[in-house]
Amino acid sequence: MNSIPPIDLKRQYQLIGEEVSAAVTAVLSSGRYIGGPVVQEFEQQFAAYTGVSEGVACNSGTDALYLALRALNIGAGDEVITTPFTFMATAEAITHAGATPVFVDIDPETFNIDITKIPPAITNKTKAIMPVHLFGHPVNMSALMDIAQAHNLLVIEDCAQATGAEWAGQKIGSIGHIGCFSFFPTKNLGGCGDGGAVTTNDQTLAASIRRLKEHGMSDRYHHQETGINSRLDALQAAILQIKLPYLERWNDARRQVAENYHRLLQPVSEIVLPQELSGGRAVWNQYTIRITKDSSNNEYRDWIRSQLQQFGISSMVYYPLPLHLQPVYENLGYQVGELPIVEGICHEVLSLPMFPEITLEEQEQVVYSLKDSLSL
Numbered sequence: 426m427n428s429i430p431p432i433d434l435k436r437q438y439q440l441i442g443e444e445v446s447a448a449v450t451a452v453l454s455s456g457r458y459i460g461g462p463v464v465q466e467f468e469q470q471f472a473a474y475t476g477v478s479e480g481v482a483c484n485s486g487t488d489a490l491y492l493a494l495r496a497l498n499i500g501a502g503d504e505v506i507t508t509p510f511t512f513m514a515t516a517e518a519i520t521h522a523g524a525t526p527v528f529v530d531i532d533p534e535t536f537n538i539d540i541t542k543i544p545p546a547i548t549n550k551t552k553a554i555m556p557v558h559l560f561g562h563p564v565n566m567s568a569l570m571d572i573a574q575a576h577n578l579l580v581i582e583d584c585a586q587a588t589g590a591e592w593a594g595q596k597i598g599s600i601g602h603i604g605c606f607s608f609f610p611t612k613n614l615g616g617c618g619d620g621g622a623v624t625t626n627d628q629t630l631a632a633s634i635r636r637l638k639e640h641g642m643s644d645r646y647h648h649q650e651t652g653i654n655s656r657l658d659a660l661q662a663a664i665l666q667i668k669l670p671y672l673e674r675w676n677d678a679r680r681q682v683a684e685n686y687h688r689l690l691q692p693v694s695e696i697v698l699p700q701e702l703s704g705g706r707a708v709w710n711q712y713t714i715r716i717t718k719d720s721s722n723n724e725y726r727d728w729i730r731s732q733l734q735q736f737g738i739s740s741m742v743y744y745p746l747p748l749h750l751q752p753v754y755e756n757l758g759y760q761v762g763e764l765p766i767v768e769g770i771c772h773e774v775l776s777l778p779m780f781p782e783i784t785l786e787e788q789e790q791v792v793y794s795l796k797d798s799l800s801l
């Protein structure tokens with residue numbers, strides 16, 4: 426049997442390698458490596474794809490989140506409500522902006538923030554909600570925007586894992602005040618290096634982000650505020666420009682892969698399968714199951730994972746420790762047991778190999794090995 430990686434970016438490159446090489450060569454010979462027409466074109470294309478008027482490219486998804494917070498004047502003394510079940514970058518951006526992340530427990534069905542638990546977490550310091558569309562699954566943005574409007578809160582969408590996902594027919598990143606995207610290679614739209622973008626329909630906000638990402642510079646060498654250096658380079662923009670037209674196709678392929686897993690795993694009783702919310706279009710950055718067979722044993726999932734590895738199947742654990750219990754956030758004073766759903770689920774989750782090019786035979790091998798491991 427072949428070994429199966431969690432994701433294989435080489436297969437995608439084999440498909441589009443020639444186009445990418447030509448685009449890269451064109452940039453190399455143009456002599457314009459930072460900024461310039463390629464970056465501008467990509468910004469416009471990405472904004473059009475997302476269904477907003479403004480797209481601003483930057484150096485990473487992390488920077489996109491930080492720039493969004495800064496542009497919205499969120500900082501010291503402010504609270505931002507978010508999920509504890511996400512990559513560190515979400516909360517890190519809040520901390521870097523000088524604000525305080527407030528973690529709300531998750532919905533066990535979707536792994537996303539439990540919207541019903543947001544209102545009780547709102548205080549007079551709350552400025553914004555930062556929902557994360559985790560694993561490619563859109564948050565119920567209709568319900569979330571209702572709460573935000575009722576309490577006059579800003580909404581910054583962390584779209585890093587869900588480029589192309591939709592809620593109620595609208596692309597995520599176009600529903601809140603600002604959408605933040607990552608083009609890290611393993612995301613649904615990934616470059617060959619770091620990259621990110623911010624989307625919005627607010628021209629003033631977009632202009633502010635453009636300043637902040639270039640050292641707070643309004644006119645050349647005139648600085649209004651303390652910014653950062655966060656530019657998308659022209660090589661990444663050229664590569665992303667080649668890839669963007671393929672994104673819908675790749676997301677459809679991911680949806681097919683998810684459907685296959687679903688069919689193959691349906692009869693297995695010791696696990697819980699991920700579901701797509703009605704009203705949303707998920708783009709499956711991950712296919713994450715819960716292993717509930719021995720939920721009293723916190724090590725059982727890790728044991729299954731090591732069994733799978735012996736069969737040559739590489740699975741991943743996103744995420745083993747929720748953010749409210751991370752050592753770096755000890756100062757926030759969260760106690761074990763405070764967010765019980767996420768604290769239980771982090772011992773159960775297992776992400777199976779998921780990428781558009783995985784074959785049905787490989788999926789069958791994954792499922793076969795998983796069933797075998799569960800029955801040991």
Ligand SMILES: *Cc1c(COP(=O)(O)O)cnc(C)c1O
Pocket residue numbers: 484485486487488511512514515557583585586606607608609619620621
């Ligand atoms: C990847 C990711 C980020 C950060 O993106 P980078 O481009 O790696 O900085 C932020 N939030 C989530 C949920 C992510 O998965």
